[in-house]
Amino acid sequence: MTGVEAGVLLVATPALNDPNFADSVVLVLDADDSGVLGVVLNRPSGLPVAEVLDAWRDVVTEPDVLFQGGPVMAEGALAVALLHGSQEPPVGFREVTGQLGLIDLDTPVELLGDSLDALRIFAGYAGWGAGQLDGEIATGSWYVVPAQADDVFREDPSDLWRDVLRRQPGDLAWHSTRPVDPDLN
Template identity: 55%
Template sequence: MTEVSSLAGRLLVAAPALADPNFTRSVVLVLDHDADGALGVVLNRPTPVDVSEVLEPWAALAGEPGVVFQGGPVALDAALALAVVPGEGPLGWRRVHGSIGLVDLDAPPEVLAGEVGSLRVFAGYAGWGAEQLEGELDEGAWYIVDSEPGDVSVPRPEGLWRAVLRRQRSGLALLATYPDDPSLN
């Protein structure tokens, strides 16, 4: 198995051949990764549910689109939020990588209001047990790329998979043109 250092703060971009419907064409921000496993959120799966319907106090801070995102197939009844905050960050925010951090949804939104650029709320998360992610990486299911702060709050999440691939300075950029259904070519 390939030895992989912590991927926290990096993106997992689904390979075109990844057949799991939970992750087809997904972009996952890894929040935690160690010997016990990994945890992340899918950044490009918006739901039709407005943030105001489930977390009304946070709706004013939610970026466009102001909906809840499906963060992954695990614990869909639990919510977590990410926000980009320059500098040290306020109470109620924990840095994941760079200016990207987790928001404590139990904190009063007013504490973060002045410092949060935009907030994204996720229902559920993606999780991997010990060495599970490493096995999927060895199989070629995911590409590991650097994240950018804008990935967390992109207003058109349906284009994120292609956009992240397109910005790579390698052969991965060519995959951005991979057709949705290659059998139609």
């Protein structure tokens, strides 16, 4: 694999023109020999969580809308959470990396108590079969960079793509200054 592991970000390069992923930032949740699974972090929908998963309405981080996690199984949902402090993980929590993990949405909300600092719910996910993402990285479609917990739970993710690139070392930071439409340059 090309440096892809759970907890890293995939940042779409200008060469990636698939409308599902153009200018996207994907958090990798799972990566192994059979493939890679992640969620797009910067695509909030207009659909309030309360309309589809009412029990979670008071637990999700602002904005309290579903995020479009990707084109695969868009009728399903994944919840990404950040644990509070260094306490024991609650029932239904599966670690991705450090304090960041997935919450089983079938878990009764009451069992979480005050164990979470943040929670975001994604409709659908992004998925790649064995070797598929490595091929896309090799052809220049993705940058693979470290993630920060704040990337996942930003209230306004509209500048996430630029901000993630801006903090990278070396030449990669320069890509953050690319105009939205290079023809206007």
